[in-house]
Amino acid sequence: MSTSFSPPVQAALDMVDEASYTSEPDGTRIPQTSAPAIIATMLDLLDVDPGQRVLEIGTGSGYSTALLSRLVGDTGRVTSVEVIPDLTARAAELLRAHGSRNVELICGDGVKGAPGAVARFDRVIAWATVERIPDEWIRQITPEAVIVTPVNVTGLAKTFAIVRVGRDSENLEPQRLISGGFVEAHDQAVHQWLIPPYGADALTHDDQDRPWWLSATWLRTEGTAATASGEALLDRLIADARTVPGPLAETENPEGFYGYLLATRPAGLTTAALGDPAWRIGYTSPTGAALTSPSDAQHTIHAGDQEALHALTAWAENWRVLGRPGFDRLRPDLQRGEDGSLVRLTL
Numbered sequence: 001m002s003t004s005f006s007p008p009v010q011a012a013l014d015m016v017d018e019a020s021y022t023s024e025p026d027g028t029r030i031p032q033t034s035a036p037a038i039i040a041t042m043l044d045l046l047d048v049d050p051g052q053r054v055l056e057i058g059t060g061s062g063y064s065t066a067l068l069s070r071l072v073g074d075t076g077r078v079t080s081v082e083v084i085p086d087l088t089a090r091a092a093e094l095l096r097a098h099g100s101r102n103v104e105l106i107c108g109d110g111v112k113g114a115p116g117a118v119a120r121f122d123r124v125i126a127w128a129t130v131e132r133i134p135d136e137w138i139r140q141i142t143p144e145a146v147i148v149t150p151v152n153v154t155g156l157a158k159t160f161a162i163v164r165v166g167r168d169s170e171n172l173e174p175q176r177l178i179s180g181g182f183v184e185a186h187d188q189a190v191h192q193w194l195i196p197p198y199g200a201d202a203l204t205h206d207d208q209d210r211p212w213w214l215s216a217t218w219l220r221t222e223g224t225a226a227t228a229s230g231e232a233l234l235d236r237l238i239a240d241a242r243t244v245p246g247p248l249a250e251t252e253n254p255e256g257f258y259g260y261l262l263a264t265r266p267a268g269l270t271t272a273a274l275g276d277p278a279w280r281i282g283y284t285s286p287t288g289a290a291l292t293s294p295s296d297a298q299h300t301i302h303a304g305d306q307e308a309l310h311a312l313t314a315w316a317e318n319w320r321v322l323g324r325p326g327f328d329r330l331r332p333d334l335q336r337g338e339d340g341s342l343v344r345l346t347l
């Protein structure tokens with residue numbers, strides 16, 4: 001993530017008082033707040049010009065809306081869609097109080113674009129992760145438009161990256177990729193964050209009622225056998241898991257290894273949560289699991305047969321053989337999916 005920004009984005013950051021949007025009168029920060037550095041990095045990727053029309057998905061606190069309002073200036077317009085009605089009302093009041101007159105706020109599901117939009121958008125930016133780049137957005141943009149959005153890049157729960165997509169005549173053109181992600185876009189207010197809205201293929205709860213889930217392609221085979229195996233594996237993790245060192249050493253870059261797994265999607269690749277808010281990545285089969293933290297990868301939680309541990313170790317070895325490529329070596333690729341374009345990664 002960048003720490004120095006283009007002059008227009010830096011000027012907008014200097015002019016907008018973040019705390020007046022992200023803090024309540026008693027000083028607490030509202031939960032739907034993103035770090036200013038990732039907001040500014042994504043606004044740089046979006047490359048907004050004065051006079052443009054921007055569609056924003058996820059108004060949240062209204063801070064990013066205020067920055068966009070500055071970037072498009074008096075001759076431009078920002079349409080911002082937020083799924084939680086109270087947030088739309090709160091942001092509308094704040095933006096009005098700060099004199100932003102080029103902003104239209106809509107309450108609804110921004111994955112469907114802006115309902116009833118008449119003019120097309122030059123830029124689209126989302127602060128909630130989509131499963132695919134929705135066709136609805138493409139129908140609402142100009143031929144030269146740019147989209148910056150967090151998107152799921154494997155189909156497994158929690159595997160996100162941020163992509164910039166432009167247009168080459170009528171075709172979408174994937175242009176840039178950075179690591180990062182936001183909560184999954186949802187079409188109504190969500191009251192729990194521990195179970196992802198999609199991709200949890202096996203789910204159970206421990207005796208303290210904490211959710212444990214697995215997301216893996218092998219769990220998606222038809223029939224009840226795969227579901228039963230997934231639940232049995234979770235029970236085994238709850239009862240018998242032990243922690244072993246690896247697969248990476250302290251000196252190795254976990255983000256690069258994580259990116260390698262996202263791009264290569266080896267058989268058995270799994271994401272999981274093991275009773276706490278953190279999530280893990282690794283290998284599972286019906287008979288074993290080896291799961292590590294994507295942000296560290298120095299410890300592995302293991303249950304069942306040794307094959308699972310061997311598989312995860314072999315993936316790390318394959319990554320080393322390739323010269324330990326970093327996340328910056330990954331390229332986005334678009335594939336046609338239902339109702340939109342799936343983003344997948346290549347190395």
Ligand SMILES: C[S@@+](CC[C@H](N)C(=O)[O-])C[C@H]1O[C@@H](n2cnc3c(N)ncnc32)[C@H](O)[C@@H]1O
Pocket residue numbers: 032033034039057058059060061062063064065081082083084087108109110111127128182183184185186187
């Ligand atoms: C990370 S927060 C937004 C942060 C915001 N940009 C700011 O500056 O504070 C993500 C927001 O997206 C909203 N959201 C999630 N899914 C949505 C959807 N389908 N349509 C519109 N908004 C959505 C959430 O309610 C939340 O307010």
